Each structure stands twice: as C-alpha cells, then as structure tokens.
Amino acid sequence: MVTPDPASSSRSEPEYVFDFCGGQLAIDFTNTLGSRGAEPARRNEHFATFGDIVAWAEAAGVVARQRAVKLRAHAAAHPDAARRDVRRALELRESLYGVLAARARGRGPHANDLAVLNRFVGEMYSGASLAPSGSRFVLETPPGEGLDAVLRAVVRAAVDLLTASDPQRLGMCADDSCAWLFVDATRSGTRRWCDMKSCGNRNKVRRFRASV
Numbered sequence: 001m002v003t004p005d006p007a008s009s010s011r012s013e014p015e016y017v018f019d020f021c022g023g024q025l026a027i028d029f030t031n032t033l034g035s036r037g038a039e040p041a042r043r044n045e046h047f048a049t050f051g052d053i054v055a056w057a058e059a060a061g062v063v064a065r066q067r068a069v070k071l072r073a074h075a076a077a078h079p080d081a082a083r084r085d086v087r088r089a090l091e092l093r094e095s096l097y098g099v100l101a102a103r104a105r106g107r108g109p110h111a112n113d114l115a116v117l118n119r120f121v122g123e124m125y126s127g128a129s130l131a132p133s134g135s136r137f138v139l140e141t142p143p144g145e146g147l148d149a150v151l152r153a154v155v156r157a158a159v160d161l162l163t164a165s166d167p168q169r170l171g172m173c174a175d176d177s178c179a180w181l182f183v184d185a186t187r188s189g190t191r192r193w194c195d196m197k198s199c200g201n202r203n204k205v206r207r208f209r210a211s212v
Helices: 025-030 050-060 065-077 079-104 111-125 148-163 196-211
Strands: 129-133 136-140 170-172 181-183
Touching (some): 025 079, 025 148, 050 065, 050 079, 065 079, 079 111, 079 148, 079 170, 079 181, 111 148
Antiparallel strands (some): 129 136, 170 181
16 A cells, blocks of 8 residues: 655545534544544544645635645645645644543643644734724734645634633543544533444444344
C-alpha cells in the first residue's frame, strides 16, 4: 500500500463520506480518525492529505467551493507549506481530542493537551478585532494562508464549546474501539453511541451472537 503524500491536493479516500454525528464542528473535527480507540495499526486516518482536510472543511460548510479550489491550488504550488499545514491540523486535532475526551470522562485535561490547544487559540485569535455588523458586532480575524481559515473555524468552535455558560454534555461512544465524541442532546443524557446505525447496530449484533 502506497502512503499518500500529505501535500497532495487530492483525497486519499475518494469514496469516504465524512461523518458529522458529533453534533458540533470542533467535535466532528476530532472524529476524523477512524477506530480511534483501537491499536494504532488498526486506526483509519481520514486526514492523510491536504486534500482530505479541504474536503472535510467543504463538507462541513467551513469553506465554500470556490475557496476549496483555491486551497487545492495553493497546496499544489507550495507542497512544503501544505505538509506543514497537515501536521498542524493533526496536532490541533489530537490536542483538542485529548481535552474534550477528558471532559467527557469527567476528568481534567492533560497539561500538554491544554497547552497545545491554548497555543492554537493564541495563534488563531492573533490580530482579531471587533467590527460592527448591523445591530451587533462580529469578530474579524486576518485571512491567513493555507488551512488557517479551516483551523480558525475549528478553534473558535472549540472555544465556544468549552466556555459556554450552559455547558453541553459531552459523550464518548460506548464502543471502545471507536471512542468518537458527541454532544449528548438527549433529554435523559443517556446517549451511548456515536451513531446507532454503525457502532450501535454492530454492538447489538455482537451481543446477540454472544447470547446464542
């Protein structure tokens, strides 16, 4: 199996459909590593290339089609910068997962995960300013280069999630090999699976087979 070049503007898995079962942009960003709870060799990396991340951002509504085209052209013209962007995206994803997973488990975050996430917060809000927009204000940030627009949207979503005055319940899929995160919006707070159609049904089948 040939390992894709991270700088590639093409998708590593053209047929893969990104899953947005997490219910919040920052959480969905962390759920781009399949079988996260399994051994490293069994995990499925859906952010193997620059093009994968752009495709996710387009599917998530973070960037429009025209912007996505420009980002892919940027990667083709600046492969070294594209590789750095992919490394940064994965670093953000893993630190963010660490912080959110700790909260889902009712624990405090690991100091290193929080430090990395805070570094991204500082970078992404650098140069930000308030600007009037009708009867309210909006936070404007410099456009940046490469994947900055994508990462900035994720960081802002993470900040909103973690600083909300009415904290949302975070859950972790009960399938240990999955370990994806989600916002538990059920009234009873008893959601167990990232997606009943996948992990839920798979575990239902397992329990049935074990009982016969």
